[in-house]
Amino acid sequence: MFKLFGNKFLWLLLLIIIIFLALMNSTAAHRDNLTLVEKIVRDAYVPMQSGVSRFMGNLDGWTGTFSDKNRLQQKIKELEAENGKLALENQSLREYKQESMRLRRMLNFEDTSRDRYDLLAAHVIARSPNNWYKCITIDRGSRQGVKKDMPVISPGGLVGLVASVSENSAQVSLITDREMAVGAIIQETRETNGIVEGLGDSNQLRMINIPYYSKIKKSDLIVSSGLSAIYPPGIMIGTVTEVAREPNGLLLSAEIRPAVNFDKLEEVLVVTGYQPETGAEVEEE
Amino acid sequence: MRILVLILLPWLAIFLQSTFFSIYSIKGTIPDLVLVFVTFFALFNRVEKGTAYALFCGLLEDLYMGRFIGLNALSKGLIAYIIGRTQGNVFKENIFVGLFSVLLATVLNSLFLFLLSIVVFEVFHIDTSMLNSILYQAAYNAVVAVPIYIWYYNSAKGGVLKTPGRVK
Numbered sequence: 001m002f003k004l005f006g007n008k009f010l011w012l013l014l015l016i017i018i019i020f021l022a023l024m025n026s027t028a029a030h031r032d033n034l035t036l037v038e039k040i041v042r043d044a045y046v047p048m049q050s051g052v053s054r055f056m057g058n059l060d061g062w063t064g065t066f067s068d069k070n071r072l073q074q075k076i077k078e079l080e081a082e083n084g085k086l087a088l089e090n091q092s093l094r095e096y097k098q099e100s101m102r103l104r105r106m107l108n109f110e111d112t113s114r115d116r117y118d119l120l121a122a123h124v125i126a127r128s129p130n131n132w133y134k135c136i137t138i139d140r141g142s143r144q145g146v147k148k149d150m151p152v153i154s155p156g157g158l159v160g161l162v163a164s165v166s167e168n169s170a171q172v173s174l175i176t177d178r179e180m181a182v183g184a185i186i187q188e189t190r191e192t193n194g195i196v197e198g199l200g201d202s203n204q205l206r207m208i209n210i211p212y213y214s215k216i217k218k219s220d221l222i223v224s225s226g227l228s229a230i231y232p233p234g235i236m237i238g239t240v241t242e243v244a245r246e247p248n249g250l251l252l253s254a255e256i257r258p259a260v261n262f263d264k265l266e267e268v269l270v271v272t273g274y275q276p277e278t279g280a281e282v283e284e285e
Numbered sequence: 286m287r288i289l290v291l292i293l294l295p296w297l298a299i300f301l302q303s304t305f306f307s308i309y310s311i312k313g314t315i316p317d318l319v320l321v322f323v324t325f326f327a328l329f330n331r332v333e334k335g336t337a338y339a340l341f342c343g344l345l346e347d348l349y350m351g352r353f354i355g356l357n358a359l360s361k362g363l364i365a366y367i368i369g370r371t372q373g374n375v376f377k378e379n380i381f382v383g384l385f386s387v388l389l390a391t392v393l394n395s396l397f398l399f400l401l402s403i404v405v406f407e408v409f410h411i412d413t414s415m416l417n418s419i420l421y422q423a424a425y426n427a428v429v430a431v432p433i434y435i436w437y438y439n440s441a442k443g444g445v446l447k448t449p450g451r452v453k
Contacts (some may be wrong), residue, residue, distance in 0.1 A: 009332070009333050013336065013362075013366065016340065016362070017359060017362075018449050020355035020358055020359045020362075021355065021359070021405065023355040024354065024355040024356055024359070024401070024405045025405055027352070027353050027354045027355070028405050034351045035354075037348055038348050038349075038351045038354075041345070041348040041349050042348075042349060042351060045299070045300060045303070045349065048300055048304075049300070049303065049304055052304040052305070053304070056304075056308065108448050109356075112380075118431065119310075124332070125304075126303035126304050126305035126307070127303055127304075128303070128307070128350075129302035129303040129315070129319075129346065129350070130302070130315070130317065130346070130350075130357075131313070131314050131315060131317075131418050131422055132298050132398065133350065133352070137303065163351075163352075164351045164352075171350075171351060200367050200415060200418075201313065202313050203313075257411075263313075
């Protein structure tokens with residue numbers, strides 16, 4: 001027993017444990033900035049990670065060259081047909097948009113449609129080095145105007161949120177991360193304000209706090225509600241795959257398949273500024 | 286040279302985990318190469334050195350992640366301490382000692398991270414997907430540990446990682 005008390009290494013270890021626990025406690029709170037050492041460590045990895053990211057992109061290109069030519073031609077035909085359909089649909093939607101704006105002005109409604117984003121394109125250069133967090137590293141940082149808490153999207157839908165920024169890179173927490181939560185509604189009916197939370201799984205999200213009387217059903221599309229100050233409204237989150245009643249009976253929960261394939265994400269768009277479009281601007285268009 | 290390699294190993298491990306292995310994940314799970322290096326270093330060195338090296342490797346990981354500084358450092362430090370305390374009684378020539386140590390370290394690492402999260406952040410959501418992830422990671426770590434152990438054993442006995450002045 002006395003030998004144990006005389007063990008200097010054990011005392012030193014105990015001191016280190018206390019210091020690290022205090023450090024963990026102080027850094028666990030919401031931090032606006034990384035420390036200088038964290039920024040230096042993060043930025044030191046950026047050139048190597050960008051190089052690997054470019055190399056993997058080129059590798060995909062080379063292997064793609066040798067893939068089945070017929071399959072690619074077939075794909076081009078399908079995409080051309082889809083493009084034609086989308087062009088017609090777009091034309092029709094523009095008409096609806098104009099009509100909507102006219103009606104809104106007639107009724108003195110304030111326009112809150114989402115239309116004006118300032119976007120910054122970024123490459124995904126790395127992913128989380130462990131299994132506890134779901135995040136990506138992008139090759140744009142404070143030098144390019146990226147700030148903490150900026151939303152990140154892709155053509156598919158909502159990707160996540162800028163969690164921390166260094167000079168030349170930023171870490172984006174994906175919506176699949178366990179610590180993430182996004183206010184959401186059903187796109188078609190615009191009802192049911194729920195919260196979509198990450199489960200730590202790349203292919204699954206869960207929507208909670210859905211009232212028991214909600215008409216939410218399988219295949220419904222879920223979009224951001226815009227109730228939080230961070231995410232703009234109307235950004236696609238995913239599709240409902242299953243609805244279940246919570247054990248308390250008062251609330252429902254829904255399993256959501258994300259709209260974005262997080263495992264294949266290569267480019268993203270950081271929303272550096274967001275302004276709702278005004279009626280006058282639509283007329284100018 | 287030995288010191289340089291020891292510093293570069295966790296650096297390279299984090300780089301590979303965030304790039305190469307994220308592409309070749311199994312069910313979204315990637316191996317923890319830093320933990321594998323920490324385990325092997327603790328097996329081949331005295332408990333004090335093993336713990337200090339593990340604290341350094343974990344701290345590097347924490348600084349890279351930019352979230353909670355000390356979480357990985359403490360977890361890996363405790364694992365190295367446990368392995369370091371027992372390393373004198375095991376037959377290191379047997380590769381299964383290395384593999385068993387990695388499996389044990391993976392489970393302990395998850396347990397320590399979970400407990401430390403509860404202590405510091407009060408709550409931590411745990412479900413079956415997380416338990417599956419621990420099992421997948423243990424298996425993945427064991428697979429990558431085989432070539433690493435062979436290289437590490439040879440380097441520690443007569444290569445670049447040989448402790449200066451060691452007769453054995």
